[in-house]
Amino acid sequence: MDWFGTGEDNGKDPVKSVYEVSSRISRLLDDESLKGIWVEGEITNFHRHVSGHFYFSVAEERNSKTYVLNCAMWRSSAREISYIPRNGDRVKIYGSVEVYEPHGKYQFIARDMVVCGEGDKHILLQKWKEEFLTLGIFDESRKKPLPKYPEKIGVVTALGGAARRDIENVISRRYPVEIVLSPAAVQGDNAHTEIAEAIRRIDGMVDVIIVGRGGGSFEDLFEFNHPDVVVAVYECRTPVVSAVGHEIDFTLCDFAADVRAPTPSAAAEIVVPDMSELLRELTQYRHSLLKGLEEKIEKENQNLENCRLHLHPRRLSKLINTEYERLDDLHSRILKCIDHRVGKEDYELKVLRKNLELLNPFSPLDKGFCMLRSGETLIKSASELKEGQHVSMVMKDGSAKAEILEVCNEKEL
Template identity: 45%
Template sequence: MSGGEQSTLVYDDPGILSVIRLSHIIRDRLDTPDLRGIRVRGEVTNFRLHTSGHMYFSLSDRQDDGVASIDCVIWRRAAEKISPLPQNGTDVIVTGYVDHYPPYGKTQFVADNLVYAGIGGKYLLLERWKQELAAEGCFNEANKQPIPAFPARVGVVTSKTGAVLHDIRNILSRRFPVDLILSPTQVQGEFAHTDIAAALGRIDGKVDVIIIARGGGSFDDLFSFNHPDVIRAISSCRTPVISAIGHEVDITLSDLAADVRAPTPSAAAELVVCDKTQLLREHAEMKSGMQKLLLDTIERFQSDLEDIKLRIVSRRIERRISDMRQTTAELLERLQRGIASRLTMEKKEISHIATEIRSADIRAPLRRGYALLFKDTALIRSVEAIHAGDLVTIYLSDGDADAMIHEVRHDRDI
């Protein structure tokens, strides 16, 4: 092109892209399955919480091969679920997708979830949660409820497949049979805290006491039981809660929020019900003690009467002794009536307790040939609760069996 010529722009050349077209191509190329639902770990920098509720920050990474950074955004709906807020320098893992925003020509990561990474970060998070929940009164001793002495229905919040449920069920059955109601939940994983809180909500108010339990594990394994969702769910329960998380050395925020902490799930089961054998032994000892007291009292009165007889030296004294005999006889009669009444009350109480123990033994009717029918975890009391095709479990005295309902018949004699 000569110096006197001017350049001419060609707008209709199909090989030339507009800025908008280029931006849309970039956005379309980024909209792939490989870049959706991905998890990215990095360090939070330039964190800013907008008045709209959206979170804006950069996620940085420093490695031997260089430094990288990407802008991130968490929209308000997702941001409301994140507690506590991340701080600059915090190691986090975000889940989401890569997006391109044409008006600003900006490529960013849109996250819908954020969790703290690394043990150090989790310990820091744990301390912040502890302070926040303490300020809310979740650990207030004045709000803790007593555990009932004789619960009839015990709720258990744990995994339905773990050894914990098996251990608790065996101990309850051996010590003092009661109704065990399971509210199953995940006990480990990124979203386990949501499941645990929901399981507590499902069973609260439907049982006499709740055991929230998990077997031993690492700090990471038990971390869900520190989450504010779980702590607030425990703190708001109308039903007394016993926590049994991990081993005795493992202390979680759930332990601080619960009404009582047990060192292990097995210990929680022993704590929640008394030993029926020990209870009967104590009542037998009480009965024996009352009988001995009765005999000692009667013997003492008889001895006193004999002493009075030996001291009679005159008619005046005899008359006095006669009056005393009458008084003593009346007192003795009153005492005997009182003791007899007390023994009758004790016998009734012991008989009542024995009846309760026999009625609480769910296997007693099974040994007489009866069976119990359960659908899921609910006892079937009427044909109205089942339908053809339902899967049920039949409990007999020596085991159980699964079955399918073939036909339901109403008002039919056995």
């Protein structure tokens, strides 16, 4: 197979160096038809470098797909144009396609730029936003409060994405509860359909739903602006937290959701409390209760002593003795109440801690058990294993790789 036009074909694929491949690509793109041309498209991902250079992309929607061309305009050309480009502007740029061989990267080097108008996607986004505002979908009055102590949390994101791992790590650290994953593609031309279906799939099954993904370009996040996703969030009976992209990124899903989080990790912190903080609050409440009762007793003792000093002792000695007895009785009852309340709080705290430990998926590891994973999948049954399969064993102090030598489907107790 002679891929590179060398004329060599000895029945084997020729082995080429990285330099040869990059050089070949550069020569193939060194085409006069790609030099000194005008290109029209919508500006996205615009960045003005401190050096004065412009870095951006021009995008075009065609056949339900988005085509993107990475571009750069050096400072010498950028200072010649009369305006600063913005994301969403539709422009015509003049220049040539060039290749940077060491990185194997091609881009369009623009030398001139003419504004045509606002880009198709930004126009569509503005149209959708105005329609939803008219329908009241973004109204604050319809937003639902988040549960204070959720027991099940739904997550709508990519199955193997970093957002899923960030959410799981934060929840397991702060307040271990059950996580129900409803996976969906988070970018691509049909991702909006999967996202909407994933939201409806777990609506009513969990206490709160996190919908999100990591950061990306305007095109990467655009599916979260689609009416299918916005309507699914609006109609969801379960409170929804939107966590799409980074803090600077905004989508229509953010406005439709009950709460908007700047990142997936922040969303996880919003939906669950901090268990250690709860324990500190309970301890502070107990100390405050004891201190208040002790101050009350001290105050009553002082009042009684003042009465005794201001009244004739012979006339009031009996009354004072009675009051002392009543005070002693009150003191005993208060101490009993304190002990009962403290005991109750201690019991509830132990139950809460025990329940949290039962919900912690890593607790069995402290008893000598281990979790078996194949890639990102947790192995729950011997029927999921096969001979020769490579797996990871996760233990309390580390992990190990293993190969399955034999699978026995019968339980051996």
